[in-house]
Amino acid sequence: MADDKFRDPQGGGSLILAWQATNKTVLIVGGGAVAAGRAFNALEADARVVIVAPDINAELQYRVDRGQVSWRSRKFEDTDLEGADMVLTAIGDADESRRIVGVCRQLRIPVNAADINDLCDFWFMSTHRDHSVQIAVSTNSKAPRLANRIRRQVAAALPRGTGLAVEQIGRLRKRIREADPKPENSKRRMAWLMQLCDYWPIEQLANLDSDNIDSLLEAYVRNDAPQTITIAQDSVSVSSSDGVPSPVLHGQLVPDSVISAQPLNGKRGKLTLVGAGLGDPELLTVRAHRALLEADVVLADKLIPEPVLGIIKCEVYTARKFPGIATEAQDDLYRRGLEELAKGRHVVRLKQGDPFVYGRGGEEILFFRKHGYEPEVIPGLTSAINGPGLCGIPVTHRGVADQVLVLSGADRNGALPAIPQYLATRTLVILMSVKRLSQITQLLGQSGHPPDLPIAIVERAGCPDQRTVRGTLETIVDIVDRVGHNAPGLIVAGFAVNVLSDAAIEDRYLDESTMGLHSTE
Template identity: 75%
Template sequence: MADSFRDPQGGGSLILAWQVKNKTVLIVGGGVVAAGRVFNALEADARVTVVAPELNDELQYRVSKAQITWHQRSFVSSDLDGADMVLTAIDDHSESQRIVDECKARRIPVNAADINDLCDFWFMSTHRDHSVQIAVSTNSKAPRLANRIRRQIAAALPRGTGKAVDQIGRLRKRIREADPEPQNSKRRMTWLTQLCDYWPIEQLARLDSDNIDSLLDAYIDNKDPTSVGLSLQPPSVASSRIPSPDLRSASSASSVSSSGKRGRLVLVGAGVGDPELLTVRAHRALKEADIVLADKLIPEAVLGLIECEIYTARKFPGAATEAQEDLYRRGVEELGKGKNVVRLKQGDPFVYGRGGEEILYFRKFGYEPEVVPGLTSAITGPGLCGIPVTHRGVADQVLVLSGANRHGDLPNIPGYVATRTLVILMSVKRLKDIVALLGGSGYPLDLPLAIVERAGCSDQRTVRGTVQTIVDVVERVGHNPPGLIVAGHAVNVLSDAAIEDRFLDASTLGLYADETGKQ
């Protein structure tokens, strides 16, 4: 019997959410630390009195706004009259000791900044989001580390956590007003527990007055909260077209599977092609996946790491949007089964990869994808091929363009800047048109230009020329997609070394060749 209970470890603190609303908090000191204590107390709706000969700018502002009461002098014993809590924030250790002794004699809880042995309690590293407050204590062992731990916890919270809590608070209040009988407290608690456990936090954050009215009606009518259909609008995006396939099971997909397991979505960047250039986090996500939804251009070497089912979009010739919607459909379907879904995209998902569109889409169904960035070919690709796009003294800026916008139009290329490296993705098939645009935008005909092909793969290659010669060079040596265009003086700054690099093919460089055929 005794072995079934845990033994206390000791050395901890009793963690409390101390209610000081309308209580008097006395703060001794007028500097930065005191200002922080004042702010915390005001956020907790306390009545704050400050005793100090001088105040910093922040505390003077609070006096001018009548947020605090200020006694312009040093501490005297009578300041403790009526105080419910005392906080000292002064550099005088002996004076802090005197104040602490007087507080203890009167049984007033006291904190002395940076003197832990004198404190009845201490402040923790806190995160606040609306009504949600998270506090981390290291029990005075490592306060700086507490800040780091708190940031990591806050970063892991679902989007809209604080707002979700506020909305549930509104609903809870409405339910108590509609059904105030004490004997029904268990029913209220059970019903709200089901609601909170069923709906994703991201969706609870988007509850509005109509949704709350619907949920209240469901409670009054004794309906299961999971049966309520809510119209939850995703955040509006004025300029983005997000495909909306007909998914009639969206309400079930947005919650949990029949087994009670909630689906998880990870948006992974596959990088530039070499599986050894995947991030450790991306590699782990692929190993943990139940299914991987992959772009068509993912190299075989990367796909070879995957041990689960791999699904690529059905072929829709000349219709990338339909292929994208096919992946959306499969993703929502698998998430609704409680699967761990990885959406694997080439390069970095946010560099012309529709990553943002995919996040906005899946949010509509209550899923907030975890994002695992990948090395983007825009920077890493040229680097692997001996082109440092920001070589000091040569290029002080990089401009990355897409070779075709969402409507298939050619890019708008700004005027020539000698110290700029221009990188154009998804563009080699339209090389002639791109070169014509460069000439029309004032790019010199002798400006170095390179085609970087299959960067990071074993058959990586760089084809070099100039704005004037590159089209002829590519016609002579051919092109192995995928590839990108790099234009600028940075193209040739490592040219001699680049020829010797194992990744490059000297026969196709054209660095010192007369492209009419003379060497």
């Protein structure tokens, strides 16, 4: 049997890098629109730009007049290459471009010849920039127009304030390094900032000010977990990228005294418990979609994806449901729900997946029933079964797996799950557990699961950026360390993981370069 411990490279790609061009000299041959575009990109990277051309267009003349670029008003000469770190040709003479490329190759200067792909050492990509955030899409020069479309779609999906959030995290990171510069504390710094970036909404990070950064620095020094930190900004109303009030920043804790508010028009409030499914609005049930459109207010889980929130027309509110303060956040939702119900409003409690699969759906029904409200329940697709299915993993497959066991990665006290002894025909699905992957794999090994047992990490199932990372019990931790993890995710263990060929599922959203372990079909 072939050794599948490491994945084989898939040729045909480009080595994508972010080139540090500060104070490097970029020589551009040509004076037209393409040359102007190249000059702008180089200037944004803080490069020194030199233009060589008998004539230049209005944009380049503007930059020359303001000292942004240097201009040699003549045709290219080989001596122009002296001191150049990169050369870009943007002229209509293909023969001259080829000659310039040949000289650059002799001098080992990286060169790009516009519209002559076979001559290029590198290509320009379709890019989106928002402050320090840069997103580049490459089609390896096969479909540059389509790259623009893909780039626009990616950029449109970013939360508002993404670039500002990066700037503020950069400021905070610098302050933390100044306050705690010891090399031996680098892991602590990285882990703390990682939790902050993972758990705080981008809109909230974007709106940090100097006082907030001071407060976060003090919290780091005190070793407070980022999930437990409250800053003054939490009570500020901020709109998200969809124009919907931010699910974290909008609203405050509702005092018990307001629960007795008078009903609107004498109507009694209505409560609907809705499962949001996996994240794709098209995977909502028709009934759930209708409830969201009819709601007066939606109380949403923290992890409800933006595309689902985007179809909601009314106010959306989400408490900060982070590890360590989940009970307080749940109480916040209860109080807000009772307040809105007392006003006679239609309240939709929107829960990720299915409300009754490791959610608090049952607890919420009991709570509101005690206060005189019987919720209507609208189920949703659960990631435990449908998540693997969307990623080409049938959790039960005839002759391979005759049972599936769904576990939570932590009980209500945070303890690891009790994993039963190994059974070859069982598929294990472990939710909310990827951050504990190393511990989970140890438990699997201790309960008799073999080292070559297929393991998959299913990430963001049902979202456009869903991904599956595959390996074995022996290799999966190293693979995830290498390729990273995009929460939320779940673990699937069992021979059903590889029962379908990769070819059958690569046509979905998956990136084969991160699949880790391929099936042997």
